[in-house]
Amino acid sequence: MAVTTPTLHLRESYLGISHTAKSWLLTTDHKRIGLLYFVTITLFFFIGGVAATMMRLELLTPAGDLLLAEGYNKLFTMHGTIMVWFFLVPSIPTTLGNFLVPLMLGARDMAFPRLNLASWYVLIFGSLFSVGSLVVGGVDTGWTFYTPYSTTYSNSYVIAMAVGIMITGFSSIFTAINIIITTHKLRAPGLTWFRLPLFIWSLYATSLIIVLATPVLAVTLLLVAAERTLGIGIFDPALGGDPLLFQHLFWFYSHPAVYIMILPGMGVVSELITCFARKPPFGYKFIAFSSLAIAIFGFLVWGHHMFVSGQSVYAGLVFSLLSFMVAIPSAIKVFNWTATLHKGSISWQTPMLYALGFIGLFTIGGLTGLFVATLPIDVQVHDTYFVVAHFHYIMVGGMVMAYLGGIHFWWPKITGRLYPEGWGKAAAILIFIGFNFTFFPQFLLGYNGMPRRIHEYPPEYQVLNVFSTAGASILAAGYLLPLFYLAWSTRYGEIAGDNPWGATGLEWQTSSPPPKENFVEVPVVHNDPYRYELTGEIDPHATVTVDDLRKSHPPNIPTHHATAHKEGRDD
Amino acid sequence: MTEVNSALGHHFTDLAQQREANTLGMWAFLATEVLFFGGLFAAYLVYRSAYPEVFAAGSEHLKMALGAINTGVLLTSSLTVALAVHAATQRARNRLLLFMALTVVLGLLFLGIKGFEYYQEYQENLVPTINFTWEGNNASQAMLFFVLYFFMTLLHALHMIIGISVLLVMIFWAWRGWYEEDDMPVERFGLYWHFVDIVWVFLFPLLYLIGR
Secondary structure (H helix, E strand, C coil), X not given: CCCCCCCCCCCCECCCCCCCHHHHHCCCCHHHHHHHHHHHHHHHHHHHHHHHHHHHHHCCCCCCCCCCHHHHHHHHHHHHHHHHHHXXXXXXXXXXXXXXXHHHHCCCCCCCHHHHHHHHHHHHHHHHHHHHHHHHCCCCCCCCCCCCHHHHHCCCCHHHHHHHHHHHHHHHHHHHHHHHHHHHHCCCCCCCHHHCCHHHHHHHHHHHHHHHHHHHHHHHHHHHHHHHHHCCCCCCHHHCCXXXXXXXXXXXXXXXXXXXXXXXXXXXXXXXXXHHHCCCCCCHHHHHHHHHHHHHHHCCCHXXXXXXXXXXXXXXXXXXXXXXXXXXXXXXXXXXHHHHHCCCCCCCCHHHHHXXXXXXXXXXXXXXXXXXXXXXXXXXXCCEHHHHHHHHHHHHHXXXXXXXXXXXXXXXXXXXXXXXXXXXXXHHHHHHHHHHHHHHHHHHHHHCCCECCCCCCCHHHHHHXXXXXXXXXXXXXXXXXXXXXXXXXXXXXCECCCCCCCCCCHHHHCCCCCECCCCCCCECCCCCCCCCCCCCCCCCCCCCCHHHHHHHCCCCCCECCHHHHHHHHHC | CHHHCCCXXXXXXXXXXXXXXXXXXXXXXXXXXXXXXXXXHHHHHHHHHHCHHHHHHHHCCCCHHHHHHHHHHHHHHHHHHHXXXXXXXXXXXXXXXXXXXXXXXXXXXXXXXXXXXXXXHHHCCEECCCEECCCCCCHHHHHHHHHHHHHHHHHHHHHHHHHHHHHHHHHHHHHCCHXXXXXXXXXXXXXXXXXXHHHHHHHHHHHHCCCC
8 A cells, every 4th residue: 555645635625615604503513413423521520520520529428518419419410411412412423423424425414403402402402401490599309300299299490391301302203304314315326225324224223213202301391391381280189190100201202212212322332342352243134133133122222220110020121121131232233343343353442442342331221231230139229320321331331431432443534633642542441441440339329238328328328438438530631631632632643544444435435524525525435344354463553545445445436427417416 | 624515414324314413312302301291281180189179269260262273283283294294305496385384373373372362361350470360269279270380381482483593494494405415304294293283282171171
């Protein structure tokens, strides 16, 4: 492969064609919208992180010395609502998803560019309500809004928070509709379903869940807000209502939402593992269909959040069994990633560190998920730190790791520059260590009976809590590092060239950063996206340009010229 | 933003692809809508099976005749929408305008009758939180019935109002002849309108016809 001095063609790229605020705020370019989302949810991540930091500080000592119970309740509600609805749910679909879906499909944009922009404004509009409710005094119900506390007894700003989250849900729905339709209708010529990258399969499955689950949350929160405003008794047992109905409706959304929050991460990891092991995925179709299987099973297991709610024993049994079945497609993915690594030529760049971290932590989170899916064990550990540790291993150890891995992997494509590798590795390792120090002790705390959502605890839990808080400070440092070095790299980072990883996906076959229309010529696809050969370690400095790729993989990228594209317009 | 006025978006290869994408988008949106109403139908079924007698008693206070007339009005509007779609495919601008206008009239008629019903229910003290008195036991359970009745029918009416507003804009566009280039927007509107109709077809028996 020819090594050429890379140059940054910023002016011809989507970043360089204009610089005005208007050109960003009214853009319908999916890549720019992805960046708008990136900035927005980064902000929310740190808001949610501040709340988590305060909670960990309070839990450093057994007494409630930093915060009163009420303040602590508001903090964990803030942490949960912000992290779930304003960071995790939008995280990968709206940033990497928006940026990459059209590129991976060989399309010029999402199917509905203006709807795409609208989705960002809807998120901002919804966040005004939710953040507003935090500013004027906060909410103390927990992110789950259980009735009748949320509808009748809580003296906090539940209505604004609920309405904000309901509005934000429509933002997710818009993004999901865009991803589904784009995947169905805007694939490049020759790009059949089984030539799609696994990232697309996972985002497609995610989008199906979003479209079918989010409206139920919307109508449920509408009912909560109506009940609180008008004093009607839909969920209030004193007025004939059924508080369990709320839990059913809430978890009908919020359990599938767990898969909204993890499936995109699985898609990212599938891309990273194949690229950094230089091997095609082991069992492509199994990984692809396991995403759909997770989406389907995900709708049938919500009752496992309600084992101690008084639902029927038989319902509990069925929900327990179905919850075990989610382990099957999840394990298929883990086994297939592991088999992909087997005898691969593995490079240890930052994205790969995140991907490997994901596999380990997701496995722990998934296996402890089997614990809490088991009826008698769940009765024992329900509402303890065991559950908190379990879902943080999935959400943070899984999704946030995958998100950061993906951001690093596609950073050269997004900005045209490399992030500093040394800093990247340092942050990835810090985050892995800090994460385990923070959350592994919580398994032990929960197993020993420490309840969640309480700001005080008996002194015998202190040692493990100190461990956890100490780990959280390492984790916080790990999360702050990328904020600085990624910002630094947008100006001073090494120029990346079009394909620093020698990756074979369609998105790497255009320039970095891509032009506004993504591909100068409409690509025609003749192969699957994983044409890796065991070529030894990746060297991001041996820059590969689009032209080199065309020479080295001539059969893969024949293009028909843009004139042919124009002819299609006449019919 | 030059692409706004031309029929083909810059990111589509041809009009057929654009049409298919837009229509599939409408179907995906309707799937969302089904689940949106689905949450309310689930709540309705839970309370109907918990309090069957009270729900039947509440149902008897609804104006079945007006509800039945409204069902007829709405189904007729589905016919006029279907005829409008047909006219659009035939590029028959005057017929298209006629049937679109008829649909607006029938939609407004539905809303008028519905509003008259609400007014009568208000006079009979059946509106929760505004004025509600229930003679007999289980007042709070009866209130649940009326809460669900108002919630579901108001949400349906909101969808009607949105549909009529969109249709008024579309009439202007049809008058300008836009659908002679691409008639698919009319069909997509038809999908939405039929969906709103179907919701009513479920609401009417579930709310008005309990125990009759």
